[in-house]
Amino acid sequence: MSPAPRRPRPKKVRGSSVVGQRFEAEVGPVAHGGHFVVRHADRVVFVRHALPGERVVVELTEGTEGDRFWRGDAVEVLTASPDRVVAPCPYAGPHLCGGCDFQHVALPGQRSLKAAVVSEQLRRLAGLDVDVEVEPVPGDVDGLGWRTRQRYVPLPGGRRGMRKHRSHEVVPVEKCLLEAPAGPSYEVRGARFEVAEGGFWQVHPGAPEALVSAVLEALDPQPGERALDLYAGVGLFSRFLKDVVGPDGRVCAVEGDAAATRLAKRNVPGLHATAGDVGTVLTTAYDEPFDLVVLDPPRTGAKRKVVEQVVDRRPRAVAYVACDPAALARDVAIFAEHGYVLTRLRAFDLFPMTHHVECVALITPVT
Structure with a gap:
């Protein structure tokens, strides 16, 4: 399942929020933690759902005007990497389940990113x-069906869900494709x-x-x-x-x-x-x-x-x-x-x- 979110450290407000702002950018190298480096407005932005060399539209998901770095999602791909594939899971992607980082990447490409x-x-x-x-x-x-221990967030009516990335919000799901039979x-x-x-x-x-x-x-x-x-x-x-x-x-x-x-x-x-x-x-x-x-x-x-x-x-x-x-x-x-x-x-x-x-x-x- 998507991991329980860490409790954020108390954060000093450093100006107006930039969450929701969008911009075009070229994606840089992979960084530790499942995101990629983008430089914008004299800051580093850690972007998920991207790949090195791509041209994407980034939507900021965390940050204020005074922060040293921001976080974001690639919500539109203008120029795709050869390693990009359609995610097999319908719950993988921006604003969805936060459990997987690389469903949009072919398996050999995932391993190259991890090696880097x-x-x-x-x-x-x-x-x-x-x-x-x-x-x-x-x-x-195929990189699926391997997780032999799986937990879901229980939802009303017997439904279940998984958390978004760095969030307490829950996305309702039918089944996680990583779950082993x-x-x-x-x-x-x-x-x-x-x-x-x-x-x-x-x-x-x-x-x-x-x-x-x-x-x-x-x-x-x-x-x-x-x-x-x-x-x-x-x-x-x-x-x-x-x-x-x-x-x-x-x-x-x-x-x-x-x-x-x-x-x-x-x-x-x-x-x-x-x-x-x-x-x-x-x-x-x-x-x-x-x-x-x-x-x-x-x-x-x-x-x-x-x-x-x-x-x-x-x-x-x-x-x-x-x-x-x-x-x-x-x-x-x-x-x-x-x-x-x-x-x-x-x-x-x-x-x-x-x-x-x-x-x-x-x-x-x-x-």
Whole structure:
């Protein structure tokens, strides 16, 4: 569904509203967050439903005369990009459902846009030039029908709806085309996982296998090694790391949610697991060398406190699973301060039709 809108920060009024004003403009590059850069009246305007190089009519949706930047929608396309397609969903577009950012873009074009965002964030925040390719997840054909957990806004009369972009307003809908025909499967590589009602699990059915494969390939775990799984959830990565390191190795996990930690211990027999804030736990526990670390933090990233605790364990390899490229880039820069560098990066299109992208980065010490 379209995400619940964030509460806007209290904003100082900076002049008359510009909402509703229209102008013609040429669209610039994609920006992080599912919009595109347009320059108008000495300001940057972040515009949705556009594509780079297009000539469009922009309608402003947020902003006042004194703001540094405005927001808008491309409400008319005067010159279309070759990547533009007719959105498959009747609720996608200006003033409609805010759940999808890129329904107007062909799938290869969506992936190119996401790759450009990841590259730009790494260049701007970590000082790295990285060629990025966003890979489709096996089994994904048309970018639809993948969301195994879906919520609608209930409406009177048994109807349902979804929210507009950055708004509490609700658009009535019959069905979201991203919704999968069946709920999530909690089986990966023949292993069954228990997940709490409403607990975290990847919503794309191909995501768990894709991420497990990428993490194991990056880390190349060996029998007898020690692995630390941070933000471990219900033990997805721990389960397969433990299989490889074997009885002579050790896998330890830290997860903020106590219910998920209890399930991780059931999903991964013999797992050393602790519930608590990752940065706080690492100040007093697991203070020993580890060969391998998996970092799978929330959208805000691991941040300095956790990164510095990780490098203090001197792992030979860190697999960082990131759902936000800006947070990844900021943390990669912190790793670099401590002699660890980005060695390899894979990106996956786990959220087609949206601007979201998942990355698996291999970070290793400078040799």
